[in-house]
Amino acid sequence: MRDFSVADMDMAPKGKQKLDWAWQYMPVLSSLERRYSGERPFDGVRLAACLHLEAKTACLLRTFARLGAEIFAAGSNPLSTQDDVCAALVSEGVHVFSHRGMDHDSYFGYLRDVLSSDPEIIVDDGADLVATLLDERKDLIGKVKGGSEETTSGVKRLKAMERQGILPFPMISVNDADSKYLFDNRYGTGQSVWDGVMRTTNSLIAGKVVVVAGYGWCGRGVAMRAKALGARVVVTEINPHRAFEALMDGHEVMTMDSAAPLGDIFLTLTGNLDVINARHMDKMKDGVILGNAGHFDVEISKSDLTSIASSVSEVRPNVTCYRTKDGRNIYLLGEGRLVNLAAGDGHPIEIMDLSFALQLLSALHIQRSHGDMESRLYPVPEDIDRLVVSTKLESLGVSLDELSESQKAYMVDWRE
């Protein structure tokens, strides 16, 4: 078992500076750290994590460490791993296994490194740790107390496991907490995707036709901000209620086949594969820009892009040009991986503060209550969900109204 594997330990000071910047805009996580610092509830607990290894997640890992955990962390995405942040974490005692640009084999090698720690708690992002454990390390079942999962895509996979009866231990679906999906998926993705697109392309958004595939919470956020930046937004959907909601929000709704020749910028947020494929690419204009903001790099078919291309080249950082045989340029951002992470800094700090507070408290819940839990997918306990957002409001100095006794009574009475 290796102790760590990162690109360059000399980058630690720069990484630390990044962590410090993020930390000051994380009032919820820092409030929780202060609260539990005496108790150290994770003392000696081995925790395996697969996460985007950038400054904000690093703050979560550091908090786990400060509360006593021994942490083994792999990066969840080759383009989101930041080598200086990895080095900084190692310097603070975290066992990190990742490097920016790692290939498929390295990635799974790192997951194995992390699982070789005999972890008690798992913090997953996309369910790759759990899936790898199921495939290769069934021996760990029974040793792991449980874990948490952050993303819509990961939860989808865990549900599939649950349906098949093979989910190996209790998992908490952080993604479905009100403090997560209402904010992270909408305001976080909504802002960070456009941050990523703008910095990567220097394109004007106003006046552009932006095609948003999928009108879930992430898609709603991306469409809302696109419109706010002056774009004309076209939404594609498979669900009629969401389609109608998009219409009511002032967007146009059509099939991807109809949208393909209209769009200037295409963004996928469906959680599914081949949402943009050769049939659509054939109809696109010269100079279109494609980006994915779903968890995996499968939404835009890269094999289809390659098959219609006469040449492929990197023309800017994070921009690949597929030159089609009929002479058009189709640009793919961040290799079709999460555009806000591959071509940006991911979600804004303040958003992740909430999500990570949920992660921390979910892990604590597993640690304390796993004996009473089954091998099921659990929601975040309501009191945790409420504590997180209340701590946030408190940090902002925002006060709420409280129900009077007569109002409480009125709410549970059926007589007027």
Add this chain to the structure above:
Amino acid sequence: MRDFSVADMDMAPKGKQKLDWAWQYMPVLSSLERRYSGERPFDGVRLAACLHLEAKTACLLRTFARLGAEIFAAGSNPLSTQDDVCAALVSEGVHVFSHRGMDHDSYFGYLRDVLSSDPEIIVDDGADLVATLLDERKDLIGKVKGGSEETTSGVKRLKAMERQGILPFPMISVNDADSKYLFDNRYGTGQSVWDGVMRTTNSLIAGKVVVVAGYGWCGRGVAMRAKALGARVVVTEINPHRAFEALMDGHEVMTMDSAAPLGDIFLTLTGNLDVINARHMDKMKDGVILGNAGHFDVEISKSDLTSIASSVSEVRPNVTCYRTKDGRNIYLLGEGRLVNLAAGDGHPIEIMDLSFALQLLSALHIQRSHGDMESRLYPVPEDIDRLVVSTKLESLGVSLDELSESQKAYMVDWRE
């Protein structure tokens, strides 16, 4: 048992013109009417309804009638009843019991009239029919097959009955259907409240401080449109997640005590009572405008308004001026009843088309399946919910994408 009781049958032609106008913008309801016109599934069924008796609800009642039902309808609100519409319904064979401006005693008298029809199906709005039945007509329990309820407030009451074990028959909560709450409560209320405020006051919304009490679906809609009309929006809430969502949407959040001295226009959408009371009124500016968009006229305390007033007068249609003892004018719209109904025409037609299609199909579900249902509160069956919005999209010519076989497989698989 009376046959009907309305203000003036001579008004029927004008009422009919109103119905015809609404009908042409109701593609979903008219599509369903065509679909079931051969079968006449309600043939001979006695149906008791308590609804806002204006043009759009009249279209629902007319459709029930055309599909065979014998209908007994009371108005759910003295200010929303339109006498011409009532007359038109009577001329089409509906037994209507209501008149605009009816007092409390007349209102309950009419409910009794309606219940005296020995109804089989109940279409309720605010749960007053069910509550009156529980109080006065327990003999009907066992005869009624079931019913549906339209509003958040009514569902709250039915839930209270269910908790107490006294809900007398199966009720379907139309309010919780996706085709209802996503659209009616947000876009319907969002638009119609401002329509009502603007036409009643001729006030400029831009630059005003608008205080929105409650950030549920109705409150979100009203706040969204206030901001869109150029107002500065202040939200008051008791729920921290909703409060934080309001902040993320760019609104300010504070207690009503803090908001009271800032606001120019106050709108309540909480479903609770005394949300604005004397303590707040004491701090308000001269010339403020108060309106309620919750179901009942209890959110703004009218007794508190009266107690702080030195004089009360009607200064414009639907505007009551409470002159305070310290010389300020506080204006109450529509007597504190639903401002979009009391001082406007209620929700836009296209929105009610969806809600009424749900009502129609829910009643049909009760009619067909009541034998298999318990005395519980049921959600709208998913296939009904989906049919309604799909019919709407079809009427707009909007097409959706469909999942390919490989995409379907991907969605239920946990291996990437």
Add this chain to the structure above:
Amino acid sequence: MRDFSVADMDMAPKGKQKLDWAWQYMPVLSSLERRYSGERPFDGVRLAACLHLEAKTACLLRTFARLGAEIFAAGSNPLSTQDDVCAALVSEGVHVFSHRGMDHDSYFGYLRDVLSSDPEIIVDDGADLVATLLDERKDLIGKVKGGSEETTSGVKRLKAMERQGILPFPMISVNDADSKYLFDNRYGTGQSVWDGVMRTTNSLIAGKVVVVAGYGWCGRGVAMRAKALGARVVVTEINPHRAFEALMDGHEVMTMDSAAPLGDIFLTLTGNLDVINARHMDKMKDGVILGNAGHFDVEISKSDLTSIASSVSEVRPNVTCYRTKDGRNIYLLGEGRLVNLAAGDGHPIEIMDLSFALQLLSALHIQRSHGDMESRLYPVPEDIDRLVVSTKLESLGVSLDELSESQKAYMVDWRE
């Protein structure tokens, strides 16, 4: 010379109530009235006005009267005249000549009545008073000191007169003042047009395709609010800069020929004629709604509507249905006259407060300085323009920053 001519003096009390409501939301006009009430600068001055005779303009006329003027007022539009307001004005000593629904001949008869007062100052709206004077009362040239004009359309006509060298006396173009066009044309029209459309039709705006003809200040306002209410906005223009601005604001731009088959609601704000004509009407969908918000009822060709119709009928207040020979319904709002006045209460009170303050001070400027003025079209003097908006800000308690001495010096220096 008649003293006055209105529909019904018994309506005066109701009219007075309307004036009182408006007055309390007019801090600028009331502040000016207080300021000049000692001096009475218009004592004995005969003033002829042609204005929309509703509550707000009535406040302007009342202020002129309280400052000493003898006023002769005609209504500028048959559908905007409110008979109760006319009666109230007469009861306060204003000579009013108008009635709601007046025909073309009555209208010009009233203008002649007003001009028969031998006026010294003219307050015009659409330039009809000046045009009639030029056509029929050239004897008044030399007696009139000057006047002011409120609308874009009127200013266009006065400019034509100026180009032809026949403008008979100095006129101040109130329309071009910053305190007018920035606010009245954009926020005033933007809100009031939608108020008028919503109350008249009960249509949902969200999800509709709204076609806005003309992207001047009025069109910008109407398009901005349409988008804010959830519509998809299509703009038609003849000016490339405005067209591009519309694109940048997230709207679509196309010719009216292309827009005709797409639109659900069409609004004209061009100041030109036949903007929507038979060629476009032929392509429109069943059930479309047409409204005009330009000054004159010429933008939508009513003769073309009539020529393509097999029947014409009033189906709702302010809604005329043109049933086309091929079986479609095309609805025209307010007979093609200004939809916010014909089918609503016109601009919000607070907006008109600014415009009327400009009118008052412009008339005062004419009164005092006409000896130094030529028969030209003048802008509102800058100090008046500034005084008006500063008084408004003061009434709102808003403070501005002030330049320090070093900042003033920096602004006029070219060395850094």
Add this chain to the structure above:
Amino acid sequence: MRDFSVADMDMAPKGKQKLDWAWQYMPVLSSLERRYSGERPFDGVRLAACLHLEAKTACLLRTFARLGAEIFAAGSNPLSTQDDVCAALVSEGVHVFSHRGMDHDSYFGYLRDVLSSDPEIIVDDGADLVATLLDERKDLIGKVKGGSEETTSGVKRLKAMERQGILPFPMISVNDADSKYLFDNRYGTGQSVWDGVMRTTNSLIAGKVVVVAGYGWCGRGVAMRAKALGARVVVTEINPHRAFEALMDGHEVMTMDSAAPLGDIFLTLTGNLDVINARHMDKMKDGVILGNAGHFDVEISKSDLTSIASSVSEVRPNVTCYRTKDGRNIYLLGEGRLVNLAAGDGHPIEIMDLSFALQLLSALHIQRSHGDMESRLYPVPEDIDRLVVSTKLESLGVSLDELSESQKAYMVDWRE
């Protein structure tokens, strides 16, 4: 006279790639290049430019070069100069004098290098070339045919020279063209400032209090996008009309003294100095972020920041932390220089395409018509302004309506 001075010629290939990316999104400039490529109207003309030396301006310089000009170019800002772009330009024959991070002395040295070319035409940005010529190279007066100026700040300086009677040759104010200020200052600055802030800080904008100093076209754009991103916007102004416009747009307006303790992010766009000074800094919260988007780095007083600081350090790229003596962190972005250029890529490409097309055609106008021009500040000729935006619309496939003969006649007639 040196031939060129750049940091590293090896960076040319990377710079060329940047130019190629920008070029494909510049349909107007490329259309003009094609149009004049046969004629080569600048053949042998010596042109001195002071511009932000990044990819887009480089495209303008390249177009000048391809149309025959001999170009001498200095960078207008030490932080906006991109060394790879400079190298690429040199490789295409442009004489470039700049390097990223140049100090004050180098900067003026480079201006002198450029002026030593004996230029015939000047393309200025901030008026530094003209000011230096006036100070040091009066001998060039009479040789220079004229020039153009891009920025609001530069135009302000040229106006000061004109008032003093020392403007040495005709200058065209590109900034005041409709194709420039309507789009560049509003949509360009509006987007790029937020691109710069987001990428530099990773801060969430939603829910933040953003203070915008100055509500000119740039300020309007920045405030509009801030609101669109979910912020609460506070505007400070010295002009009452602008202040009221900000209120109507839904923002709050107050003095900087009042805004200082409320803001999370402060952005200055006034064109003046010391807009944020020690008096304000003393009241700010811990962790506030300050950025400037006016032309010069004088709007936020850096000397005041230094004087209240106990330590100063660079904590992230383009973020300087001023640690105050009372323990707060105040962060300054991009050393107080234009945040969208110092900490981003400047305006979006499509916006600059319009501005540069104006520059190109203005220089052409000078070249052809300077004999008929005086030493004054000229607006961009209207036909140029119109040609630029029409070419843009054409590239987008957007069609406009055209006036019919009867409509043209109507527009110049005063009879209805």
